[in-house]
Amino acid sequence: MKSVEENPENITQADIVVGIPSYNEADCIAFPTEQADKGLSKYFKDRSCVIVNCDNNSPDDTRRVFMQTATVNPKIYVSTPPDVRGKGNNLRNLFAKAVELSASAVVVVDADLASVTPQWIRNLAEPLLEEFDYVSPLYVRHKYEGTIATNIAYPLTRALYGRRVRQPIGGDFGFSGKMVRIFNETEDWTDDVGQYGIDIWMTTVAMRSHAPIIQSFMGKPKVQMPKGPAPDLGPTFAQVVGTIFDLMCAYDEFWKVVKWSRPTAVFGFGLGEMEIPPTVDVNVQGLWEKFSTGVEGRWDFYRSFMPSATFDKLEEVAGLPREAFEFPPVLWAKVLYDFACAYKKQVAPREDLIQGLVPLYHGRTLSFVLETEPMNTQQVEELIEDQCLQFEKCKPYLLERWAAD
Amino acid sequence: MAKILIVDDEEGIRMLYSMELEDEGYQVITLADGKELLEVVEREQPDCLVLDIKMKEYNGLDLLQQIRKKHYDLPVILNSAYSSFKVDLKAVAADYYVVKSSDLTELKEKLKAALETKIPKE
Numbered sequence: 001m002k003s004v005e006e007n008p009e010n011i012t013q014a015d016i017v018v019g020i021p022s023y024n025e026a027d028c029i030a031f032p033t034e035q036a037d038k039g040l041s042k043y044f045k046d047r048s049c050v051i052v053n054c055d056n057n058s059p060d061d062t063r064r065v066f067m068q069t070a071t072v073n074p075k076i077y078v079s080t081p082p083d084v085r086g087k088g089n090n091l092r093n094l095f096a097k098a099v100e101l102s103a104s105a106v107v108v109v110d111a112d113l114a115s116v117t118p119q120w121i122r123n124l125a126e127p128l129l130e131e132f133d134y135v136s137p138l139y140v141r142h143k144y145e146g147t148i149a150t151n152i153a154y155p156l157t158r159a160l161y162g163r164r165v166r167q168p169i170g171g172d173f174g175f176s177g178k179m180v181r182i183f184n185e186t187e188d189w190t191d192d193v194g195q196y197g198i199d200i201w202m203t204t205v206a207m208r209s210h211a212p213i214i215q216s217f218m219g220k221p222k223v224q225m226p227k228g229p230a231p232d233l234g235p236t237f238a239q240v241v242g243t244i245f246d247l248m249c250a251y252d253e254f255w256k257v258v259k260w261s262r263p264t265a266v267f268g269f270g271l272g273e274m275e276i277p278p279t280v281d282v283n284v285q286g287l288w289e290k291f292s293t294g295v296e297g298r299w300d301f302y303r304s305f306m307p308s309a310t311f312d313k314l315e316e317v318a319g320l321p322r323e324a325f326e327f328p329p330v331l332w333a334k335v336l337y338d339f340a341c342a343y344k345k346q347v348a349p350r351e352d353l354i355q356g357l358v359p360l361y362h363g364r365t366l367s368f369v370l371e372t373e374p375m376n377t378q379q380v381e382e383l384i385e386d387q388c389l390q391f392e393k394c395k396p397y398l399l400e401r402w403a404a405d
Numbered sequence: 406m407a408k409i410l411i412v413d414d415e416e417g418i419r420m421l422y423s424m425e426l427e428d429e430g431y432q433v434i435t436l437a438d439g440k441e442l443l444e445v446v447e448r449e450q451p452d453c454l455v456l457d458i459k460m461k462e463y464n465g466l467d468l469l470q471q472i473r474k475k476h477y478d479l480p481v482i483l484n485s486a487y488s489s490f491k492v493d494l495k496a497v498a499a500d501y502y503v504v505k506s507s508d509l510t511e512l513k514e515k516l517k518a519a520l521e522t523k524i525p526k527e
Binding site: 138161162163164210215217254257258259260261262263264265266269378381382392 | 473477480491492494495497498499500518519521522523524525526527
């Protein structure tokens, strides 16, 4: 895959690699590069380290800005060929480079991070030098931030694979040299994984590989451009959900025997006071319109693959007035399970299926926003945990539907 | 028969839980504090630990951290009169958190889930 490499110090080995995937991040990349350098110098000064910018051949000045950022630790620039884009493809280059460098630990931080600190590098890398192979971040997040993770990725992966990883698509991760080799050799790679499906792919592959996983408490909120649940989901939704469904098909022999779930260890206690995350504004009217107009004209489609009890309940929910709108988590779990089964059986082109799920996701998000509006972060987390339990309790429904012709 | 270890400094709780859980067919052993918890876990090999948080001389969250260093596969249910400890990140290491009540329905439900949990091993 790698097309371009710039390795001015001719680095051939590194214990710790910090990877920064990018596309057109010339305005932002200097900051995470400096923070990564400080973290490596402060916490891992006895180790050989390198910072790698894995880029999509950005036409802006990303490469020059990265290479000219002053650092103590050496830097390497790698890029995909000019016509290849996507975070996943960047990380694929990083996996190959990390194997080449015989790295023991690899940390990935996003190029547009405004809140990364040297401590983040420590928290994502240190567990890898002990007994863990995969580190997932645990940020302080606003209750409306990351609704794809809250309403889809977390409850689904937890119910399927039995591991509680709260932010499985957090964007910043750590993985061991052993895990990188597994990533490098895993063949379940799709176009979606090459894009934003990569985060859930890595987390799922780690779970499927029985890797020792830990969640690392980052202390500070993740600050980028806030991505609220409305108005535009962009391609991320389809890439994440498509990857979850693809992996469900690939790993069904594993998840079919999983029952309930187990906690995942947390690293990074005692980082001081938690910072309050920036507020995420939600366009409630926008969510309502996307739900109500999105389901119009799709009822026959939904009826074609949902059991009548689930379909009837969904129709009932769609008939509720906005003021009293509620999309119960049990129904949401069954709807997602029905879509996963329809995806497996290819009852429609897979792109159409995922587009058909989008308005229902808007409906569930609207219900979540309305229900949690008066709640504090802790109360919302309890509600999310309860939603996860509903997914686990509904798993027999999935198993029955998955096995049906 | 699944073996349940209950750690609670209130005698009344230990008696109530023992009676009700034995009626459910569990074998119950109890400890009044965390002093010998690790030794008892090693010796008795319980199938699940029900752990009080706020005890006179011990903090269940700290005991949980010690347990997790050696016994990650042991299901642990934190059991407290207070829901406020749920905020503590250390509580994430527990399988479940149940607020104490004279009605043990939720505790029994979580106990059943903890004992039924199945994830394929390597």
